Amino acid sequence: MKPLYVTSGEPAGIGPDICLALGQATYPCPLVVLADYELLAERKRLLNLDIELIPYQNQTKPAAIHQLYVEHVALAEPVQAGVLNSANAAYVLEQLKRSATYALDQRSLGVATAPVQKSVINDAGIAFSGHTEFYQACAGVNQVVMMLATRALRVALVTTHLPLSQVPAAITPERLKQVIDILLHDLKEKFQLKQPRILVCGLNPHAGEDGYLGREEIEVINPVLLQYQQQGEQISLAMPADTLFTAHHLENADAVLAMYHDQGLPVLKSQGFGDAVNITLGLPFIRTSVDHGTALSLAGTGQAKASSLFVAVDLALQLAQLK
Incomplete structure (x- = not known):
């Protein structure tokens, strides 16, 4: 069964936190988080979460409860929760590029996205106005x-x-x-x-x-x-x-x-x-996202709510006719 990809977004924000929360539920298809493996492992330790991180290698079975598939995307520099670093801007965009490529190649059901920090990407000298415009350019639609x-x-x-x-x-x-x-x-x-x-x-x-x-x-x-x-x-x-x-x-x-x-x-x-x-x-593929920003002050504190990401994943699966 094709996977649904989830981008973890800005590494210093709550994206890694709320992606880890997805491991507390089960889904009808493989759910794969695009993130640096060690970043998720460190954030998991910080939040004291009982989630097994499993490297994704084209598994066709959904992960079990308290398990989460992860496709590794390498950070440029280590991350401190709540502290932005423009050196990792390309890391964020790599998540988006992969998710778009997989969807356009029909290797996935689509993508649900955690929040990004537009300012830090622009601070890195990369013109970026948002997810919506980025995926539009990837898909080549007017x-x-x-x-x-x-x-x-x-x-x-x-x-x-x-x-x-x-x-x-x-x-x-x-x-x-x-x-x-x-x-x-x-x-x-x-x-x-x-x-x-x-x-x-x-x-x-x-x-x-x-x-x-x-x-x-x-x-x-x-x-x-x-x-x-x-x-x-x-x-x-x-x-x-x-x-x-x-x-x-x-x-x-x-x-x-x-x-x-x-x-x-x-x-x-x-x-x-x-x-x-x-x-x-x-878009020629399914793309849903959370309704909030990176909430830097909540990253790594255990106070971030993952409700919007759960809704985004559920709607993506509904549009893919799996729910």
Whole structure:
């Protein structure tokens, strides 16, 4: 049976800690953590965990409870929990490269990712804006969509890691169409929703207030949305974001499309932080991730919660039709 890979992310953060927690559960396929073996062994000792680390050598049987498959990725320098070191930036990217290669070569079911520290990778002189963009480049696709989900809410984004000043210019008819096409396709194909219902946030306060608070809704957003409505898709016109995220509207929605990162994600994370999962739509493989950062101050303390990584793994397996 093909494995599901899990990247351990930033070695000084909580990624190794929460990956070790996966050894406390069992899965229907081999679950393989990409990490430096000695780093996990040291963190295991620090956390006093009863987990047997097993070198992965293409085993086809799932690991037993209290066992964890590990594919060794070598660190450049030793790690102190909570202390960033840009010398290990290439180590983090090697995890991502391997996981993408295995998925693209159909040697895996996909990948679930622990958090990385973008700043330390950039400090090493490597341009890096995030997992989403990295996997997009590896897959060679023109557009991907970031979507975060809890059990009750899915929020997809038109733009992701952009300064707020650059967002209006980035929202073009072409980009909107690409994002909506991917969102509709993956909701139908991966999530098995025959006729997904999507609510769309406006860019401006009050969705532009008929042009008095901005004209993007009139000139760019709604003309595109009208085209999808005419094709029979259940998608709203641009709605004021401050009222869209209410129970009255959300009870009739399968997903929300937000225009930018901090428009949609604070609402979702306020409802389910630690139990949400990040999904990259539009890739030719499954990729899920945690909804939080590296939490450097918690690394090695035993206080890090692995709940989001468990949800990310479970959703990846569900999308692979193993759960």
